[in-house]
Amino acid sequence: MGFNYGIGISSMVCLAALGMGSCAAIEEEPMPDVNATPTKLELEVPDGFPSPVYMEDNPLTEQGVLLGKTLFFDKSISADGRVSCASCHNPALAFSDGLALGAQGVSGKALERHSPALFNLAWMGNGLFWDGGSKNLESQALGPLTHADEMGMDLAELEYVLSLNPSYTEMFDAAFEDGTTAVNVAKALAQFQRTLVSADSKYDRWMGEASGVRFTDSELKGFALVKKHCASCHSGELFTDNKFHNNGIDEDFSDTSHEMIRLGRYRISHAEADMGAFKTPSLRNSMVTAPYMHDGRFGTMDEVLDHYANQVANTAYTSRLVFQNGEKAGIPLSQEDISAIKDFLHTLTDQDFIGKDYWTDSN
Structure with missing residues (x-):
């Protein structure tokens, strides 16, 4: 698969117990007390960030986040x-995969959507996936977890596989009152992903007058160019x-593919104004998350910026926000402008975030 995370999913779980090999090289820590109340975890909000979107029925806990991290890096929760x-x-x-359309799933077939980066998800309260379908x-x-071309797992089988593992049983019991369930798998994964906060780039330190x-x-x-031309989205x-x-x-926008991905948000809302509309990705870490767009069609940031400067299609559905060249679709950008924008985007790369060792670092 290219990234063999199964060999070190957590310093807290013995890999032999998880059925993935020896744990001799892993520094063991005490397992959580299953009789204790899960320890509440407060998400630190970076300066300037809005309030996170809190899920009252799935609050962050140390035990839930650890379980979610363990599951995230565990290959045994897929069908094969x-x-x-x-x-x-x-x-x-930045939790992307560097591919236009990945084919790492159990079927080996290329997906119809580009795998998005994962960070600052605690602030996403307007739907997930490129079209907001979740x-x-x-x-x-x-x-x-269940998609035939991704992890392909039957949820009942997932519960059964996890329930056979004593280490997982302890972790689920420590994190949730009702123990090992598919719903709690989703809750734990969600908790871990909400802790993926990226806010320590050169830009952040500069803004903080470091x-x-x-x-x-x-x-x-x-x-200045990003604020002028891009900040509307x-x-x-x-x-x-x-x-x-x-x-x-x-x-x-005619689309006969299985997932009708080209329809964008319209696929979910059936509102004509949403035809071909996709979720705005963050510019943070964008210089390490190529390729770009919902289908990964642009391999470089130069291609992205050239699109906005020269290739924007003028359709009935094209956002008026990109009509920045008089009445013409597109954004007036010179090659010098494009170079400067790329230089700024590099300042949004959070080196600590992309360099973190999730096998040994605590959350």
Whole structure:
């Protein structure tokens, strides 16, 4: 699969007990007390970020987050034992996979959608997936778990497999009153993903007036250009409005594919204004999460910016936000502008986030 996370899913769980090999090299820690109340975990909100979206029926706990992390990197929760969540969401790529349309799933078939990066998900309250087809992280988790071309797992079988594992049984009992259930798998995965916070880039340190952090002239120019031309969608400290827009990448919206992905948000809302509209990704970490768009059609940031400068399709559904060249679709950008924007986007790369070791680091 390219990323063998199954060999080190958690310093807290003996891998021999999980059926994935020896745990001799893993530093063991005491298992959680199953009789104790789960320990509440407060999510630290970075400066300038809005309030997170809280799920009252799935509050963050230390035990739930640890369980979710363990499950995220465990290939045994797929139908053939070869695919984990991390197979398509590599931490070193801000939890993306570097592929246009991945084929790492149990069927070996290419997916119809590009695997999105995963970070700052605690602030996504307007639907998940490129078209917002899932309302929250809990329901979203069940999609790849059961999809025939992703993890392909029957939920009853998943519960059975996990219930046979004493280490998992202890962890589920410590995290949830009702123990090992498919619903709690989704809840635990959601809890872990809500802790994936990226807010320590050069940009963040510069905004916080950290000692010795300076922007170059080109970075400053790029920041000004992003605020002028891009902030209508890539807004705030999250650098996304978490909304859906048709950005003029298609002219034809007829779609006979299985998932009708080209229809965008319209597939869910059936509102004509949502035809071909897709969720705005964050600009954070964007220089390490290529390729781009819902189908990964643009391999580089240069291609993305060239699209906005020269290739925006003028359709009845194209967002008026990209009509920035008089009455013409598109954004006026010179090659010097494009270079400056890329320089600024590099300042949004959170090196600590993409460099974190999830086998040994605590949450």
